[in-house]
Amino acid sequence: MLKDMIEARHLRVLRAVAATGSFSAAARELGCTQPAVSQQMKALEGAAGTPLLIRTGREMRLTEAGEALVRHAAGILAGLTAAEEEVAAIAGLRAGRVRLVSFPSGSSTLVPTALAGMRAAHPGTRVSLVEAEPPRSVEMLRAGDCEIAVAFRYPQADDAAEAGGGWEDLVARPLLSDRLVVVVPREHRLAGAGTVGMAELAEEPWIAGCPRCRRHLVEVCESEGFTPRIDFATDDYPAVIGLVAAGLGVAVLPELALESVRAKGAVTLEVKPAVRREVVALTLPDLARVPAVAATLDRLESAARR
């Protein structure tokens, strides 16, 4: 079927024979025995349909067809080694591109340190970053628009989330477990409580975050027996803090988001029944075995451990 095709091995042997002028010398150069070279050339001549070599006792010359093949072999083998080199560079972390998508509060903390580590350890690799919230980032991952998606999920209430954008078929590397905290104005009646139950805030006006966070907030509150009154919704965390500090309401934020935001005029309270969100790095099973992707995942994991 696919036989009688000229293979790269044939050209390598032919080139060695043409360069050395003898089967034995070519065999030494190739690291094999002389009959192996002899058989390869016989096979190649069979595929070519015409002699390629002139065995004239003394020296080994090329026929016209042989010269044509050697001439082409130079370019073909050069292209082949270039291809091998490029692939080896990607496999050896001397090259490679990783497109990373992260949600905002992840990209401002975890991702920068991971990216810096990658740049330092593997200068040839290039990791790019785009921000997107989880539902969208998983879509991008599946569509081939990125290699890694840093996302989060709420372990307890994933009924709706799993249905819409479940990622059972993805590789999920857990990075850290992010605790949610309540933020209230400094003058709030509970500002000195330290810990608080969600139900105690049933009557407060709320300031919500991104759509997923907002949905989760509603779910948690309803499980506590009340429906939060949400006056504002923004995924800009400094803005949330500002609104809280201005006394316009209370909010619940992931601790991770507070690491890079100065909570001026607001205080944080621990939530009584601890509410957490899991931050994971997602990728496709095949991509997890790509060296640059795996290295980036490792760096993300290290960065998550502080």
Add this chain to the structure above:
Amino acid sequence: MLKDMIEARHLRVLRAVAATGSFSAAARELGCTQPAVSQQMKALEGAAGTPLLIRTGREMRLTEAGEALVRHAAGILAGLTAAEEEVAAIAGLRAGRVRLVSFPSGSSTLVPTALAGMRAAHPGTRVSLVEAEPPRSVEMLRAGDCEIAVAFRYPQADDAAEAGGGWEDLVARPLLSDRLVVVVPREHRLAGAGTVGMAELAEEPWIAGCPRCRRHLVEVCESEGFTPRIDFATDDYPAVIGLVAAGLGVAVLPELALESVRAKGAVTLEVKPAVRREVVALTLPDLARVPAVAATLDRLESAARR
């Protein structure tokens, strides 16, 4: 040893997979079964050291390394098919160069018709012609300066010739057996004899041809019991005829040489104990299997049969 090398087969399969987007479709295109494609790709990924494909349920995408390989594969496979095409053209007589060396009286009769036949039957081939006498032409053949040497030998007296430039290791295609005739002036005492013995011309002045012919003439005469007195020697056959016609001597010429020379003022006599020379086409054993060379040899043989 030589393993782990990327082979052309791998690239062919990879290209088919990338083009069709599925292993099964690629298998259909390649004319093999799907597991064969699957194994080839697994082997290629093993050699590459990194995944090349992303199997995401529905569609089959390429990783960065996969794209790099496909990109190189285009050029590599194009070069390979170009090489196969060029070799196939030579093997199929649509191309090919044959350098032919012939002695003068051969090139004026046999060779032109053979070359004309080659050009008519195989327009892509190019047969070039250079003239050289046998000792030199065989040297050129051995040195790789030509593919075919049209030469002649004297069957009976080859003791000296065989020692110097014997061609037992060459392929000798017999073309024709050329009878030698004696040429005498029209006014010569034997002009009407029709046939003549060499000994009858013992006292005549002789006009010899090329060095080999001259040497052969001396050998034949000495086997007849006399040493010829050679007054002139030239390998220009019309000149020989002219000298004979002018009554300056007698000569012995191959019949073939007289085909293209008008024997004005001279008559030809058959030699009593027939003396012949064998005209053969010589080539190297490997070259005899080159289609263009074999075709040229066939044409020469046909031309020799008239």
Add this chain to the structure above:
DNA sequence: CTTTGAGCATAAGCGTCCCTTGGACCCGGA
């Protein structure tokens, strides 16, 4: 002239690779 070394071809043996067959699993659509 004999000898010796180098080089190529061939044959036999054997390991490996590769392709095929058959079956299982997964998924999306009727």
Add this chain to the structure above:
DNA sequence: TCCGGGTCCAAGGGACGCTTATGCTCAAAG
């Protein structure tokens, strides 16, 4: 729920390729 397309896995068999061993030719050296 069934069915069809697609992939992977396992097993079998056939072909390929390399190696060892042997014979041959040729050229240079003794």
